[in-house]
Amino acid sequence: MDKIILTGDRPTGRLHIGHYVGSLKRRVALQNSGEYKQVFIMIADAQALTDNIENPEKVRQNIIEVALDYLSCGLDPAKSTLLIQSQIPELCELTFYYMDLVTVSRLQRNPTVKAEIQMRNFEASIPVGFFTYPISQAADITAFKATTVPVGDDQLPMIEQTREIVRKFNQIYEPVLVEPEALLPENAACMRLPGIDGKAKMSKSLGNCIYLSDTADEVRAKIMTMYTDPLHLQVSDPGHLENNTVFTYLDAFCTDAHFERYLPEYANLDELKAHYTRGGLGDVKVKRFLVNVMQEELEPIRKRRAEFEKEIPAVYEILKKGSETARQTAAQTLAQVKSAMKINYFDDSELIGAQSDKYAAKQ
Numbered sequence: 001m002d003k004i005i006l007t008g009d010r011p012t013g014r015l016h017i018g019h020y021v022g023s024l025k026r027r028v029a030l031q032n033s034g035e036y037k038q039v040f041i042m043i044a045d046a047q048a049l050t051d052n053i054e055n056p057e058k059v060r061q062n063i064i065e066v067a068l069d070y071l072s073c074g075l076d077p078a079k080s081t082l083l084i085q086s087q088i089p090e091l092c093e094l095t096f097y098y099m100d101l102v103t104v105s106r107l108q109r110n111p112t113v114k115a116e117i118q119m120r121n122f123e124a125s126i127p128v129g130f131f132t133y134p135i136s137q138a139a140d141i142t143a144f145k146a147t148t149v150p151v152g153d154d155q156l157p158m159i160e161q162t163r164e165i166v167r168k169f170n171q172i173y174e175p176v177l178v179e180p181e182a183l184l185p186e187n188a189a190c191m192r193l194p195g196i197d198g199k200a201k202m203s204k205s206l207g208n209c210i211y212l213s214d215t216a217d218e219v220r221a222k223i224m225t226m227y228t229d230p231l232h233l234q235v236s237d238p239g240h241l242e243n244n245t246v247f248t249y250l251d252a253f254c255t256d257a258h259f260e261r262y263l264p265e266y267a268n269l270d271e272l273k274a275h276y277t278r279g280g281l282g283d284v285k286v287k288r289f290l291v292n293v294m295q296e297e298l299e300p301i302r303k304r305r306a307e308f309e310k311e312i313p314a315v316y317e318i319l320k321k322g323s324e325t326a327r328q329t330a331a332q333t334l335a336q337v338k339s340a341m342k343i344n345y346f347d348d349s350e351l352i353g354a355q356s357d358k359y360a361a362k363q
Helices: 017-033 045-049 056-073 090-101 104-109 111-119 133-143 153-172 216-224 245-253 256-262 269-278 283-340 349-360
Strands: 004-009 038-043 081-084 148-150 181-183
Touching: 004 017, 004 133, 017 038, 017 056, 017 148, 038 056, 038 283, 045 056, 045 133, 056 081, 056 283, 081 283, 090 133, 090 153, 090 283, 104 111, 111 133, 111 153, 133 153, 133 283, 153 181, 216 283, 245 269, 245 283, 256 269, 256 283, 269 283
Parallel strands: 004 038, 004 148, 038 081, 148 181
Antiparallel strands: none
């Protein structure tokens, strides 16, 4: 079976370094690996509207922001198909059919849905579109027959829901759909990068992000105010690594080579951690090292983005062509689904012939 990737992001704001280490950087590596026949990268605007229906302009304006972040990180339209979800109407039809395969109680048990509902204060009034977005996501994945879906660990319940839908469809009808596998980040620190304020997760809505498009000065300022160890009051005090955001970021981003360039008195991160925990190492010095690490990572991205910003019509054309290509694939899957469900009436010559013979016999 051909290996196919489907992944994407909601266009509710610029993408941040949590997206980058959690998925974007991996997507570029997977795209360039040669292991996958097709790579579909979706800007999930229809899903974003499920909790932004009264603010469509927010979604509209952020389409280009997400596209620029994709391209600046190295996603290549020659190797990956970049598409906009709402431009593939076949996804809506697949969602409609899949709804009959999922119960309300099953959606209510989905841990990701429960957490998202609580975060958005939807307990009393949940938009139906938002409540059913695991089904919509299943349509996205199966429309392209994705075998692999790169996600963070918080999205694993969503992938399992898709797998359940696939199994039930294939059992009731025909084995048309492909059961996907989740692909988690290789670096555990990348699975859920905390916000600069030490909150559990970096989030656009919480305003605790370092964005891929931030200037060098903005990155530096954010890191220098980053949450560390509240008990590390003096340089001589022993420091604690647990829940220390600066060290979590170093786990995610730094390599031994960074120490050679920016902090040669240490051979690696283990030595830095050992010094910090026994005392005698200040937070400012560690933060300055992290600044250098992050600037090295983000500067090429900023430069590429600046070039793409000069060609905005060309970026929209990339999205248009990608959406057209993706729609052709989704249409093929939808045709197979409708055939399996026996609702392809006008394409079923056997059905038409049998009905014709049936009524001819009455004459």
